Amino acid sequence: VEVTPIGRIRSPWLTKESCPIQPHFADGALGTVEFFPPFDQGLDSIDTFSHVYLLYAFDRASPVRLQTDTFLDDTVRGIFACRHPCRPNGIGLSVVRLLRREGNILHVSGIDVLDNTPLLDLKPYIPNYDRADDATPGWTAGVTWRPKREGSE
């Protein structure tokens, strides 16, 4: 299956070391999602939503590995049990807040991806579909966020 960027994500995060590990930790970090023409024609009605999913390519990730340490603790986990970028197919997923649309550009907050990341898709966050109220945090329960270590990713 061949996928092609439909736009790019602009963010304040220029290096892996500076980039927050998930939107939750990105607080109000502001960014933009720029759609390449003609894909901006697919944005009608998007501004009715407060949140959207970004799907993007981890274009600067290290080689794929199936087990990895994580940003949160020192236990090795399966790559599918974490959100680490070094994963098969290298597709990232983030929920961000949609602030406003200006033509082919969406202004968002809570952005946690590297500047110039290739956008693959954008979907509305629909609470009825996407909010799992009884979801449990799995192995992330009780872990404390820590800054990235040097050279980690």
Next chain:
Amino acid sequence: VEVTPIGRIRSPWLTKESCPIQPHFADGALGTVEFFPPFDQGLDSIDTFSHVYLLYAFDRASPVRLQTDTFLDDTVRGIFACRHPCRPNGIGLSVVRLLRREGNILHVSGIDVLDNTPLLDLKPYIPNYDRADDATPGWTAGVTWRPKREGSE
């Protein structure tokens, strides 16, 4: 960017007409997610989570269109303002409940994808990252689910 299936999703839904439009409407529909070796090596710790995201290829979607009618009402929307399969890059996203793991197979419920759909990625649903408690339903507010029309997709 080239992506390759890492497994396949088995579900009760053999035709587009029978397939529910989102997991929310799939109720307790049971399915399995089969990982092709060696990708099952990436599943360690996955069974600590109650919910997971499935990312998959819309392999039986009609040609891409940037504006479309939807399953929910008769207004034409931008493709990025809905979850319709006929989208650029054709990647689907669903939140499902993880029931248990048996080797390379995950048993899930709330499955809303066609049988034999190619799996591209699986990520843990982490409430701190993924549950937007103040998200609004956008244009889907107040719309009533309706059965699919003949020939629609």
